[in-house]
Amino acid sequence: MLLPVGDEREPVKRTATTILAILIVAAMAPASADIVADVVSLVPHGSHSYAETMAALQEMHLTERVTCVSLGTSHEGRTIAMARVCDPAADPRALKKVLIIARQHGNEPSGTEAMMALLRHLSTTDGARETALLRRVALLVIPMANPDGADHGRRRNARNVDLNRDWAAISQPETRAIESAFVDWRPDVVMDLHELPASSSRSSYQENFVETVGTAATLPASLCAATGRVSAQLSVWMGRYDIPLNVYYDTPGDDLRLCHRHFGLYHQVPTYLFESKTGRGRSLRARAAYHVLGALVVANQLAYHDGPAPVTMQYATSTRPETSAATDPGVAPTRVSLDEPVHMGPDDKGIPRTLLRAEVSGSDEFSYATMELNGVVVALTNQAPYEYAVDTSRCTPGTQQVAVRCYDSSGRCLAGDTRSFILQPTDAVMGE
Numbered sequence: 001m002l003l004p005v006g007d008e009r010e011p012v013k014r015t016a017t018t019i020l021a022i023l024i025v026a027a028m029a030p031a032s033a034d035i036v037a038d039v040v041s042l043v044p045h046g047s048h049s050y051a052e053t054m055a056a057l058q059e060m061h062l063t064e065r066v067t068c069v070s071l072g073t074s075h076e077g078r079t080i081a082m083a084r085v086c087d088p089a090a091d092p093r094a095l096k097k098v099l100i101i102a103r104q105h106g107n108e109p110s111g112t113e114a115m116m117a118l119l120r121h122l123s124t125t126d127g128a129r130e131t132a133l134l135r136r137v138a139l140l141v142i143p144m145a146n147p148d149g150a151d152h153g154r155r156r157n158a159r160n161v162d163l164n165r166d167w168a169a170i171s172q173p174e175t176r177a178i179e180s181a182f183v184d185w186r187p188d189v190v191m192d193l194h195e196l197p198a199s200s201s202r203s204s205y206q207e208n209f210v211e212t213v214g215t216a217a218t219l220p221a222s223l224c225a226a227t228g229r230v231s232a233q234l235s236v237w238m239g240r241y242d243i244p245l246n247v248y249y250d251t252p253g254d255d256l257r258l259c260h261r262h263f264g265l266y267h268q269v270p271t272y273l274f275e276s277k278t279g280r281g282r283s284l285r286a287r288a289a290y291h292v293l294g295a296l297v298v299a300n301q302l303a304y305h306d307g308p309a310p311v312t313m314q315y316a317t318s319t320r321p322e323t324s325a326a327t328d329p330g331v332a333p334t335r336v337s338l339d340e341p342v343h344m345g346p347d348d349k350g351i352p353r354t355l356l357r358a359e360v361s362g363s364d365e366f367s368y369a370t371m372e373l374n375g376v377v378v379a380l381t382n383q384a385p386y387e388y389a390v391d392t393s394r395c396t397p398g399t400q401q402v403a404v405r406c407y408d409s410s411g412r413c414l415a416g417d418t419r420s421f422i423l424q425p426t427d428a429v430m431g432e
């Protein structure tokens with residue numbers, strides 16, 4: 001056995017409803033009733049060491065679907081490993097590729113454990129959906145990008161460098177190894193997996209979030225379309241598992257020292273930063289579930305969004321009632337209204353913020369809401385509170401147009417509201 005599997009299934013989410021229900025059903029039902037539950041059941045209750053992770057990779061290397069390679073070594077000589085999982089019979093030229101980077105910060109274990117569980121599941125399963133996926137997509141997984149930090153239980157590498165602030169310089173053996181892998185393999189999509197502190201005064205750090213490339217005239221339209229489409233699907237699927245998610249968007253001019261901006265804005269490959277919120281009630285398994293589901297959605301989108309085949313992910317239980325406001329007169333329509341924007345002043349980074357907040361009510365069809373500022377989508381969110389704190393130092397003082405729109409899971413707009421507010425020059429200035 002490569003990874004220990006607990007006898008007891010602990011609650012994997014804060015409100016302990018949907019995923020717990022799925023886990024219980026999965027325990028009684030044949031395997032592959034729900035891929036996420038199957039994978040999450042392989043996540044340990046406590047994280048593995050570097051040596052245990054390497055040993056598990058070596059065992060998986062013996063399976064047909066998995067090939068493990070060394071990308072290089074860390075300052076202290078530990079291996080920076082990458083595992084590729086795909087159908088060995090697939091034409092390598094036809095395979096699309098997702099590069100998944102986990103654990104740049106050594107004290108954030110959920111990305112490592114999520115990806116090790118996903119690799120282990122995909123290396124052995126005969127599930128129809130997984131088999132079909134692996135004929136189209138190869139996952140290139142770096143489960144422990146900062147093995148020195150992981151072994152020492154600290155954020156930075158052995159030279160005390162924060163690897164996720166090194167992507168403009170690429171000065172460290174770890175970032176150089178990953179950049180070389182990117183150049184060699186030319187992935188179609190990149191994911192970077194992290195964890196958020198339990199408490200933070202930053203409004204964007206209050207819940208799980210994804211950050212990716214947003215709409216900008218200077219970026220390829222295909223890139224903006226891809227990240228927008230995947231963001232919506234991430235929001236829908238996270239909502240189905242009752243996992244709260246906010247999506248934020250980067251644009252040209254943002255700091256390229258961060259990995260997801262380096263690959264997203266510099267290399268212009270769709271890249272997703274996944275931040276899993278830590279804290280009370282958010283076990284390793286719950287945090288890993290967020291990364292597992294995220295990887296499955298991204299891979300499925302890459303595999304199927306262009307072709308004739310439908311997206312084949314499905315979830316087994318706890319589906320919301322299928323209702324339609326259009327056909328069922330008893331269902332209340334979705335309603336949304338924007339509150340008066342509130343100028344909050346500078347946050348803990350000195351960035352002046354104005355809070356946009358919407359109230360949403362109505363039908364079960366509602367899936368997610370977008371926030372727009374001056375015609376550009378700036379955030380997407382799937383659970384209350386529906387809010388976004390605008391960085392007003394990036395706005396030109398004067399009238400700002402704000403819109404909120406609500407969508408169902410197929411992307412149909414259900415309702416919207418607009419407002420404008422005046423930004424005074426003093427509201428837009430960076431704090432001291």
Ligand SMILES: [Zn+2]
Binds near residue numbers: 104105164193195
């Ligand atoms: Zn991190």
